Amino acid sequence: MAKGINLKTAELEKISHLDYFNIAVSVDCVIFCYENKELKVLVIKSDLEEFSNLYSLLGDLVRLDEDLDTASYRILQERTGMEDVYLEQVHTFGSVDRHPSGRVITTAYYSLIDAKHQKLRLTNNDLHWHPVKNIKKMAFDHKAILDTCLNRLREQVMEHPVIFNLLPEKFSLRELQELYEAILSVELDRRNFRKKIAIKDWLVDLNEMEEDVPHRPGKLYKLKPEFKRKTLRRKSSNQRPLVA
Amino acid sequence: MAKGINLKTAELEKISHLDYFNIAVSVDCVIFCYENKELKVLVIKSDLEEFSNLYSLLGDLVRLDEDLDTASYRILQERTGMEDVYLEQVHTFGSVDRHPSGRVITTAYYSLIDAKHQKLRLTNNDLHWHPVKNIKKMAFDHKAILDTCLNRLREQVMEHPVIFNLLPEKFSLRELQELYEAILSVELDRRNFRKKIAIKDWLVDLNEMEEDVPHRPGKLYKLKPEFKRKTLRRKSSNQRPLVA
DNA sequence: TACAAATATGTACTTACAACACATTAATTA
DNA sequence: TAATTAATGTGTTGTAAGTACATATTTGTA
Structure with missing residues (x-):
């Protein structure tokens, strides 16, 4: 459950009680770095059959006892090992049909890290840095999430020293x-x-x-x-x- | 259940299954209007004992079959009867302890409407327009939500014709x-x-x-x-x- | 008819933005 | 060791926008 949002449909169907308590809450991190004169983003191969051969962002379900911000920080740390990172919430994506296995809303964060000071961890499922400009398609609505975060970054970059x-x-x-x-x-x-x-x-x-x-x-x-x-x-x- | 997020603690305790499916998802609307040369926001009295005498924003839990955007639109429409409104997502608030009755994350939207063209509906619990500058304290973290939305409005107002x-x-x-x-x-x-x-x-x-x-x-x-x-x-x- | 209160507009100064060219420094190579 | 190359490091000028500030005009009212 550490990478992406990988709930089997069966798992979701088991649970169905009050209408208001079966929306799953996740975070997705658009983690940028700069390497070889290119802006890159950290991606991982999706487990879901629907999205075989597509990459997704790093994300996970939010735990009951952790803040939303904390959850995104945890994901970042699990994968990059970095302690001191720039992280900013961008937008929450909540379309009914955005996740094929059930109702999952996700809050997107973007993060900026220095490529030199990290080593990727838990590098299963082809976790790697991918040049942003080469990415045409992603799993779920992750391409839209990436675009939204890139636009936010572009807006901020001349105004603030990020x-x-x-x-x-x-x-x-x-x-x-x-x-x-x-x-x-x-x-x-x-x-x-x-x-x-x-x-x-x-x-x-x-x-x-x-x-x-x-x-x-x-x-x-x-x-x-x-x-x-x-x-x-x-x-x-x-x-x-x-x-x- | 139409106003604010009013779950009795008992209701919440009944439900406790997989860790990942007991976070409730809500939206809160910061609905601005302009009246008598003042910027005002639509508020309603909170039901919760913890917040007696405090006002809260208009919000509700998101239904399983409705988009996040649709939920905020629904709330707006229920209260103002307006069809054609400006509505924009601002930020999602997800601290563990932000709601006294349980884990509820909320996505805040702000909305701009013409005071002349609406009549408030379901005016229970002292639903009314309140001058923004007089508001010092609100129920939940709603004052922070209001501030965040007001800041977003201020950022946008000279750049875009909103x-x-x-x-x-x-x-x-x-x-x-x-x-x-x-x-x-x-x-x-x-x-x-x-x-x-x-x-x-x-x-x-x-x-x-x-x-x-x-x-x-x-x-x-x-x-x-x-x-x-x-x-x-x-x-x-x-x-x-x-x-x- | 004079007055009050608001509309409507213009000028000069300063600061930011955009297009553009040349001299300087260090490494490399002939 | 001298010439070449490829980058660094600045400066100028025109245009557009931002800021401070003053006067004439129109309408309603006393």
Whole structure:
């Protein structure tokens, strides 16, 4: 029961009491990383016959004694072993027919992790990182979930300093720009990009240089500590006056 | 069972089988309207003893055969009788202890309706419109839900033409500005506000004038039809390139 | 007929955005 | 060791939007 939502239909049919207590509750995690200049997502092969050969997101049913946030954190930890992750709730998918084995509503979270600092665990069912842009079809409604989370990531990425969770501690501006380009699927002008980042005032110049690059090394930067926000919850307190 | 989530503890204790099928699923609606220059929200008195004298949002358990979106739409319709409403999912609240009678997770929706075009129905338990800014405390975690939805509304209001769902078909720029001010809790400069709205190009000049106002009447406008988006879902397709 | 109260509009300053070009540095190669 | 290559690192200019601020106009009312 640790991967995906794998309830046999029989299992579901056994249970049928009050109408209000046979909706199963799950979470699904869209876990992003950045590797080889590509945005990737953690996927696993579905057990269900209906979806043989399709990949699904990492998910599980929520336990009776755990918060929704905790459940998604548990899944992430079980698979990546990481303790300190960026995790944000995005949307809850609750169509009646979204799961072939019964009524299951699922809350989607997206997560950003540094590929270098994790090793996948419980790597059964072909658990692996898959380039986001190659994914055309997934099991269940997981493609829609992925798209929704990717869109949320795109919305957030210029407004809030979340992208740095995908990078190692030290990075060059080129690396940062390439990451933005991978997420947004656009090409950016280097000079304008640097200006924009400079205005945000998110970075500290480390006075160090890249090493082992086959060209002129760039300066290294890190995120200012005050922006390291590995929150579990969507913050609900931006009161910025949106108009003049 | 139509208002709030009112399960007696006994009812809940009867049911206790597989761990995964005794989480109840509900929706809660933050239904906003605009009346007497105030942003108001529809509230109802809670049945639970724990929360006597506190108000709660309109909510209900989700039925086995209805989509999550449909459930929130049903609640809205039951109370306001309105068919064509703006409704958007915001966040799912799933703390273990958020409901005193048992494990209930709830998905919050916010909705915008024109106060003039509805009549409240099933007005038991002191169902009424309450000014948002006067609400300090609510039953359950409903104050947090309200805050989260209000913040979402504030985020959306300048980016997307959703605010017009709170206004009658025809309105003056002053009315529109007052509504923005009520939602954002700011004072806006009239000249800059008009410029900003003009740039958006959301409005049609109706070549009509306000009537029955005790001062010089203003022009009336309406929203361009192509922006009347009474969507049920958060759109998941803004691919705007966020950077140069 | 004067007054009060709101509508309607314009200008100057500042800041962000977008398109674009050149000098500099380090590694590689001839 | 000098020339080449491929990246880094900046600066300028035009355009659009944001902000602060003032005056003339229209209507209802006293």
